[in-house]
Amino acid sequence: MSITGEEPLSAEIIVVTSGKGGVGKTTTSASLATGLAMAGKKVAVIDFDVGLRNLDLIMGCERRVVYDFVNVVHGEATIKQALIKDKRHDNLFVLAASQTRDKDALTQEGVEKVLDGLSKEGFDYIVCDSPAGIEKGAHLAMYFADHAVVVVNPEVSSVRDSDRILGLLSSKTRRAERGEGPITQHLLLTRYNPARVALGEMLSVKDVEEILGILVVGVIPESENVLAASNAGVPVILDENSNAGQAYRDTVARILGEDRPLRFTEVAKKGFLQRVFGG
Amino acid sequence: MGILDFLKRKPEPTASVAKERLRIIVAQERSTRGAPDYLPLLRNELLEVIKKYVHVDIDAININVERDSGHEVLELSVALPDGKTAP
Numbered sequence: 001m002s003i004t005g006e007e008p009l010s011a012e013i014i015v016v017t018s019g020k021g022g023v024g025k026t027t028t029s030a031s032l033a034t035g036l037a038m039a040g041k042k043v044a045v046i047d048f049d050v051g052l053r054n055l056d057l058i059m060g061c062e063r064r065v066v067y068d069f070v071n072v073v074h075g076e077a078t079i080k081q082a083l084i085k086d087k088r089h090d091n092l093f094v095l096a097a098s099q100t101r102d103k104d105a106l107t108q109e110g111v112e113k114v115l116d117g118l119s120k121e122g123f124d125y126i127v128c129d130s131p132a133g134i135e136k137g138a139h140l141a142m143y144f145a146d147h148a149v150v151v152v153n154p155e156v157s158s159v160r161d162s163d164r165i166l167g168l169l170s171s172k173t174r175r176a177e178r179g180e181g182p183i184t185q186h187l188l189l190t191r192y193n194p195a196r197v198a199l200g201e202m203l204s205v206k207d208v209e210e211i212l213g214i215l216v217v218g219v220i221p222e223s224e225n226v227l228a229a230s231n232a233g234v235p236v237i238l239d240e241n242s243n244a245g246q247a248y249r250d251t252v253a254r255i256l257g258e259d260r261p262l263r264f265t266e267v268a269k270k271g272f273l274q275r276v277f278g279g
Numbered sequence: 280m281g282i283l284d285f286l287k288r289k290p291e292p293t294a295s296v297a298k299e300r301l302r303i304i305v306a307q308e309r310s311t312r313g314a315p316d317y318l319p320l321l322r323n324e325l326l327e328v329i330k331k332y333v334h335v336d337i338d339a340i341n342i343n344v345e346r347d348s349g350h351e352v353l354e355l356s357v358a359l360p361d362g363k364t365a366p
Binding site: 155156159160163164167197199200201202203204207210211212 | 292293294295297298300301302304305308309312
């Protein structure tokens with residue numbers, strides 16, 4: 001409780017970032033936001049990739065985009081007008097990226113205004129889907145965050161870039177600048193292939209944890225269901241029969257403080273019928 | 280490649296190579312993190328000056344910033360080749 005006796009409204013801000021492109025940031029943002037909404041939280045997920053709009057496709061709401069993030073920053077639309085309500089969850093909203101070519105369309109003040117506005121609307125979580133790279137867009141996506149999910153693939157360039165991002169998270173955020181205590185860093189290993197790890201062809205969970213000096217919050221196995229889900233515009237976490245979907249459910253539960261063991265990190269033993277018929 | 284070679288062919292266990300390379304580069308990049316952005320440029324310009332007098336390679340110049348209780352020390356070392364000067 002604050003001194004005035006009013007509970008300050010404040011949403012938890014989570015940035016999904018990686019440095020390297022194509023490692024699964026948007027897939028993760030969509031599943032994380034959906035998972036938090038499934039847990040009963042009021043969630044907004046924002047696409048920070050100004051110029052390239054992607055999150056709306058992965059969330060399956062691309063035909064309902066009227067106003068975008070930059071419209072709100074410029075005062076051309078209110079936050080309420082720009083938020084797109086998810087078809088499947090009443091408490092989940094998407095804020096699409098602008099397709100403007102003006103890279104300076106987002107400013108720190110503008111982003112702060114939108115995040116404060118969302119807090120006042122009573123959102124519990126704001127998920128910020130960062131663009132690749134370490135330029136302005138990525139910087140703005142992480143600047144106001146309380147928590148970070150760093151998405152990494154078991155591959156040399158991705159691991160190196162995520163170390164760079166971990167360094168930026170601990171120095172170039174508002175929390176760091178104000179000395180408000182460190183941002184919580186979660187490492188999420190995606191596109192993991194246990195069979196290739198067993199053959200010594202791919203870095204293992206332990207290898208990545210050792211190199212980066214941080215434990216993983218989840219491991220998402222490489223899965224054909226991820227492409228199928230994005231084809232259909234349904235976040236893969238909703239595919240409860242897929243390993244990737246289940247691994248995302250475990251990850252969201254861990255981020256919410258639950259203790260769950262890692263799954264799908266060992267080579268699955270095939271049953272007799274699978275061995276005979278394949279699959 | 281004979282058929283026996285093909286059957287015996289095993290994928291290279293390259294993950295250990297990746298791990299070792301990453302361990303080195305990540306440690307190196309962490310040590311220079313937070314250092315001023317002008318250091319690489321300073322290093323190149325110093326090299327140009329030194330080259331006027333002696334033949335040295337960029338790797339022969341080592342620049343470090345050490346933080347020591349409130350003040351920073353710029354440490355610079357140049358390994359000169361033995362006895363050879365530029366024309």
